[in-house]
Amino acid sequence: MDGTGLRTALKRLGLSEKEVEAYLATIECSEITMSVLADEADVSVRHVYKVAEQLEQRGLVVVNDHITPTTLQAIPPSEAISQLKGNLSAIESELNSRFEEHPFESKTEVFKSKPTLFKRFQESISKAENEILLSVPVEAMPGIADDLQEALDRGVLILLLVTNTETSVSRVGTIASVMRTTKGDFPAMMSVDRRDGFFSPTDMFRRTSPSRQGIYLQQDQFVPILISAFLGNYWGAGREAYISRPSDLPREYTSFCHAMLDATCNLRRTTELHAEIKARPVSGGDGFETIDGRVVDTEQSIIDPPSNSRAIKNTLFLETDDVVVSIGGPGAFLEDFEAKRVRLTQ
Numbered sequence: 001m002d003g004t005g006l007r008t009a010l011k012r013l014g015l016s017e018k019e020v021e022a023y024l025a026t027i028e029c030s031e032i033t034m035s036v037l038a039d040e041a042d043v044s045v046r047h048v049y050k051v052a053e054q055l056e057q058r059g060l061v062v063v064n065d066h067i068t069p070t071t072l073q074a075i076p077p078s079e080a081i082s083q084l085k086g087n088l089s090a091i092e093s094e095l096n097s098r099f100e101e102h103p104f105e106s107k108t109e110v111f112k113s114k115p116t117l118f119k120r121f122q123e124s125i126s127k128a129e130n131e132i133l134l135s136v137p138v139e140a141m142p143g144i145a146d147d148l149q150e151a152l153d154r155g156v157l158i159l160l161l162v163t164n165t166e167t168s169v170s171r172v173g174t175i176a177s178v179m180r181t182t183k184g185d186f187p188a189m190m191s192v193d194r195r196d197g198f199f200s201p202t203d204m205f206r207r208t209s210p211s212r213q214g215i216y217l218q219q220d221q222f223v224p225i226l227i228s229a230f231l232g233n234y235w236g237a238g239r240e241a242y243i244s245r246p247s248d249l250p251r252e253y254t255s256f257c258h259a260m261l262d263a264t265c266n267l268r269r270t271t272e273l274h275a276e277i278k279a280r281p282v283s284g285g286d287g288f289e290t291i292d293g294r295v296v297d298t299e300q301s302i303i304d305p306p307s308n309s310r311a312i313k314n315t316l317f318l319e320t321d322d323v324v325v326s327i328g329g330p331g332a333f334l335e336d337f338e339a340k341r342v343r344l345t346q
Helices: 003-012 017-029 034-040 045-057 077-101 114-127 138-153 222-237 256-268
Strands: 031-033 061-064 071-074 107-111 131-137 157-163 178-181 188-192 196-200 214-218 239-243 251-253 273-281 289-299 315-320 323-328 337-345
Touching: 003 017, 017 031, 017 034, 017 045, 017 071, 031 034, 034 045, 034 071, 045 061, 107 114, 114 138, 114 188, 114 196, 114 214, 131 138, 131 222, 131 256, 138 157, 157 222, 157 256, 188 222, 196 222, 214 222, 251 256, 256 273, 256 289, 256 315, 256 337, 273 315, 289 323
Parallel strands: 131 157, 157 178, 323 337
Antiparallel strands: 031 071, 061 071, 107 214, 131 188, 178 239, 188 196, 196 214, 251 337, 273 289, 273 337, 289 315, 315 323
16 A cells, blocks of 8 residues: 555544654654654644644544653554554444334325336446346336346346246346246235335236335334235245356355355255354344354245245355354244354355
8 A cells, every 4th residue: 555545544534644744754654742743743733732632532642741752652553553443343232233223214106107117226236236136027127127137237136027928038047036936916016125115017018007106114123024024925936047157256245145045056066165154142232242153954935945944944054162052044034043244165
């Protein structure tokens, strides 16, 4: 890292330009008098004491004001950074709990036209970061195929159920992680990143009708219900048409469904897998902990053949300390732990 990059990085930690120059001057000299520091950092002698005090409060230096002349002594960077990491870790759990209590504001929108429906779908797909669960009629595919391809290229998991068709869909390998088809004409629905939820009659993808309405919601109570309906009722009605190759490992997943898919595919190839999972007990715990172990099995219904007893139950089994524990995704209640983040390695 050059001098400019180092200065930029220090500013990102909250240091002012004068504080950066004073700190670097102190680091280079190990210990420096206030008058020399004022010259090196181009700070007035009157102001340099305030800068020194601020650097000391940040845990970067020690002000030796018990001697004459007063000097500034740099704390070894490894110690200063270790203390900074400790301070950040101390507030991490509290910040996360506050964020999880109010992850986003609830929103509701009712739309009545085909153009608005496509626009909302395209906007939400373009913002996807982790997963898309989608059921749409085959007539809708030309309008969203490019958006799905771009999302897939970003590493987003896409479970796509194409309804009202018995044939495959062109470009299938570039628009979905797993695709199923069904001749049933089910209502359209989509969940994006467990945040955005859509539900509409399939007729709205074909024509605008004053008597038809679609709904878009951002509600943390509603979207999980939509996901359960998709996996529990819709997904199983489709015929598997395509499965993408699993992601290259190691990889970290925020989408538990994505981790389940890749784990299942790798286990079926007899690949030995290890996982590091940030999870908490479903019975209620003091927060998330890290669980390490070997992945020994999965129970899932994402790809055929299904191996679970309930369609909405997708479980990863981890052997740790000679004990096998079960881990589910967000909202899990049938497993031992609820996962927040998964890292898979071979």
